[in-house]
Amino acid sequence: MFDKEKVFLGIAPIAWTNDDMPDLGKENSFEQCISEAALAGFQGTEVGNKYPRDPDTLKGYLEVRGLRIASAWFSSFLTTKPYEETEKEFLKHRDFLHAMGAKVIVVSEQGHSIQGQMDTPVFDGKYVMNDEEWKLLTTGLDKLGKLAAEKDMKVVYHHHMGTVVQTTAEIDRLMENTDPNLVYLLFDSGHLVYSGEDELAILKKYIHRIKHVHLKDIRPEIVKRVKEEKLSFLKAVRLGAFTVPGDGCINFKPIFDVLEENHYEGWLLVEAEQDPAVANPFVYAKMAREYIRKTAGI
Numbered sequence: 038m039f040d041k042e043k044v045f046l047g048i049a050p051i052a053w054t055n056d057d058m059p060d061l062g063k064e065n066s067f068e069q070c071i072s073e074a075a076l077a078g079f080q081g082t083e084v085g086n087k088y089p090r091d092p093d094t095l096k097g098y099l100e101v102r103g104l105r106i107a108s109a110w111f112s113s114f115l116t117t118k119p120y121e122e123t124e125k126e127f128l129k130h131r132d133f134l135h136a137m138g139a140k141v142i143v144v145s146e147q148g149h150s151i152q153g154q155m156d157t158p159v160f161d162g163k164y165v166m167n168d169e170e171w172k173l174l175t176t177g178l179d180k181l182g183k184l185a186a187e188k189d190m191k192v193v194y195h196h197h198m199g200t201v202v203q204t205t206a207e208i209d210r211l212m213e214n215t216d217p218n219l220v221y222l223l224f225d226s227g228h229l230v231y232s233g234e235d236e237l238a239i240l241k242k243y244i245h246r247i248k249h250v251h252l253k254d255i256r257p258e259i260v261k262r263v264k265e266e267k268l269s270f271l272k273a274v275r276l277g278a279f280t281v282p283g284d285g286c287i288n289f290k291p292i293f294d295v296l297e298e299n300h301y302e303g304w305l306l307v308e309a310e311q312d313p314a315v316a317n318p319f320v321y322a323k324m325a326r327e328y329i330r331k332t333a334g335i
C-alpha cells in the first residue's frame with residue numbers, strides 16, 4: 038500500500054491548456070482547469086500558462102479547492118547559452134515554487150531541443166551532444182541542484198522526446214555524471230515508452246533517485262504513424278500520441294508495484310496532453326483517477 042501521507046496524486050494542466058501549443062485549449066479557463074482537477078479527485082497540479090504567477094493570488098484559488106502546487110517545468114539552456122542566463126531564470130522559478138510550497142523543480146534542457154519545432158521529425162531529428170556539451174549540462178545541473186538545496190528543494194531532471202536527454206544511454210550518462218545528492222530524476226512513463234526504452238528497467242535502476250513521476254500513456258498506433266510519416270513531436274501530440282494512464286498501451290501495475298515496494302515518496306502526476314476539443318479533459322481526468330484507484334489502490 039502506498040503511504041497516503043507521503044504519496045500525492047496530481048494532474049497537470051496541460052490537458053486543459055497546452056504550454057507547448059497555447060492554441061490547444063485556449064477556450065479553457067484557469068478556473069475550469071483547477072476546479073475540474075479537484076472535482077476529479079486530485080490533490081495537486083503543476084503550473085500552466087494561464088496560472089497567476091503571484092503566490093498569494095494563486096494560493097487563494099487553489100486552497101479553496103483543496104489543491105497544492107506539486108512543481109513546474111523549467112527550460113534550461115546550459116548547452117547553448119551562458120550559465121548565468123539559466124541561473125537568473127532558475128532562481129526566479131525556484132523562489133516562486135518555494136513560495137508555493139513545492140519541494141521539487143522540474144528541469145529539462147532545451148538547448149538543441151527539437152521538442153517545439155513543428156516540422157522536425159521527432160525520431161530522426163534529435164540532437165546528440167558532444168563531450169563538451171555533456172560537461173556544460175552536467176556541471177550546470179549540479180550548480181542548479183545546489184541552488185535548489187539552499188531552499189531544501191530538489192532538481193528533478195525531465196528526460197524528454199526530441200531533447201538531448203531522451204534515451205537510456207543518455208539518462209545513464211546524465212545520472213553517472215551528476216551529483217546524486219544534487220540532481221534527481223523525473224520518471225515520465227510516456228516519454229520512455231514512446232522512445233522505445235525499457236521503462237521498468239529505468240525505474241528499477243534509478244528508483245532511489247526518482248523524486249517525481251509523470252504518469253503518461255501512449256497510443257502505439259499513433260506513435261507508429263509518427264515514425265513512418267516522420268512527424269514532429271508537436272504534430273504527434275495533436276494526433277493524440279499521448280493519453281491518460283489506462284487508455285493507452287502501458288501497463289502501470291508493475292510501475293506502481295516498484296514505486297510502492299521501494300517506498301516512493303512524492304507526487305504521481307497524470308500528464309496527458311492531447312487536443313481538449315477532441316478529448317474532454319474532465320472526462321479523461323476522471324478516467325485516469327478511476328484507473329489509478331483500481332490499479333494502485335490509492
Ligand SMILES: O=C1C[C@@H](O)[C@H](O)[C@@H](O)C1=O
Pocket residue numbers: 051056057110152195225228251308310
Ligand atoms: O512534462 C512535460 C511538460 C510538457 O511541456 C511536455 O512537452 C510534455 O510532453 C511533458 O512530458
Ligand SMILES: [Co+2]
Pocket residue numbers: 195225251253308
Ligand atoms: Co512529463
